[in-house]
Amino acid sequence: MSFETVTIAGGTGKVGHFIAEAFLEDGSYRIKILRRKSNEEDSNEMARSLASKGAEIVYVDYYKKDDLVKALQGTDVLISALNMDFVGGASYYDVQTPLLNAAKDASVKRFIPSEFGVKMKYRANPLTDNKKLFRDSVEKSGLEYTYIYFGVLQEEIFLCGFDIEKKKATFFGDGSKKIPTTSFSDFGKYIVESLRMPEARNSEITVAGANMSPFEYLEIFEKVTGSKWEVVVNRKVVDVIFLDRFMAAVAQEAEFEKLDNDKFSFAPRPVSEVIEELVNQVSG
């Protein structure tokens, strides 16, 4: 199936804008970015930058179906890069369901839901369970779909327990289970190429720039900083910090048995380069 128009909901967001940039760089598709109407009046620099590179910015009320269906007319591939509402409590399922319903009415051909992270066992964490609930709806919808997993963002690998300033690593598990990671310079390119891969239809794509244990990432940090780091393993989850629970699940429950990297035309950016950049940022 050939696609002409790709619409990215949340395309100005942290992950979404890298996806949008990769599509604009590729240049093969007409790109539309959906934004919430409440943000219409602000001067979002990212929206302006994407528009200057050729994206059409479309403002919608996600809770007005007619509005949303109209905005999606002519879309071949809809990529949801929406985030859950951490303040208001709307889950990944709640936030994306209006989009999926409108996509069906607008005859969108393929839906790529807001996964873009770590594939985890069911019941490992409420966030990923919620994404699974939404995937079930996508499959029932009859639309074509692709799920894309690329692990933890390498530019945020410090969330896996690496404190560059203190040269201290604290791991939730014993440091032996692999954690997949990908640089933000690569994951958009994987999504672009997936549209040309017949095997991505109604399937999942699992890629990683690196798939190593925390101790292996630590070796790179030690090499780059030129010093031995203090290491603490089996760090306890601090209940009040929601992110801790998620990162503990990532460290212990990531399920990346097979990688699809060899189906793509490019080699990912080496993780050592990203770690070097992170270390340089901290040491100023």
Ligand SMILES: NC(=O)c1ccc[n+]([C@@H]2O[C@H](COP(=O)([O-])OP(=O)(O)OC[C@H]3O[C@@H](n4cnc5c(N)ncnc54)[C@H](OP(=O)(O)O)[C@@H]3O)[C@@H](O)[C@H]2O)c1
């Ligand atoms: N692998 C990783 O390490 C990693 C890291 C971060 C995120 N992620 C995943 O990437 C996806 C996107 O996350 P993100 O951090 O990029 O999100 P984000 O920047 O917080 O939000 C993305 C965009 O979605 C729109 N949005 C936010 N809340 C919304 C809501 N309640 N209803 C409708 N639209 C809303 C906003 O666009 P407008 O304001 O323009 O409407 C926002 O810019 C999620 O699935 C997340 O789990 C993965």
